[in-house]
Amino acid sequence: MSNPNRIQELREAAGISRVELAARLGVTDRTVARWERGDVQIPDEQKLALADVFETTVTHVMGWDESNGNGVEAAAP
Numbered sequence: 001m002s003n004p005n006r007i008q009e010l011r012e013a014a015g016i017s018r019v020e021l022a023a024r025l026g027v028t029d030r031t032v033a034r035w036e037r038g039d040v041q042i043p044d045e046q047k048l049a050l051a052d053v054f055e056t057t058v059t060h061v062m063g064w065d066e067s068n069g070n071g072v073e074a075a076a077p
Contacts, residue, residue: 004063008036010054025049 011021011032018036022029025046034040042050047058059066 005035005038005042006061006063007032007050010050010056010061011036014054016053021053024053 011018016024018029018032022032025032027046031040035042035046042062047062050061051058054061057066
């Protein structure tokens with residue numbers, strides 16, 4: 001199963017380590033790694049916090065289809 005979220009991509013583009021992101025969000029770096037791999041669901045409040053950290057939308061962070069705004073994941077290219 002592929003993971004469509006953009007957390008790792010956004011984190012690396014921002015020059016933020018997994019440990020630093022975890023500290024900003026009040027979670028462990030292992031939790032961030034699980035989110036990046038798509039192993040666990042991300043709580044809604046953490047989705048909002050991720051969007052704040054990366055100065056973007058939850059839709060963008062999660063890799064959802066931004067064209068229709070319905071929260072449906074975009075198809076893999």
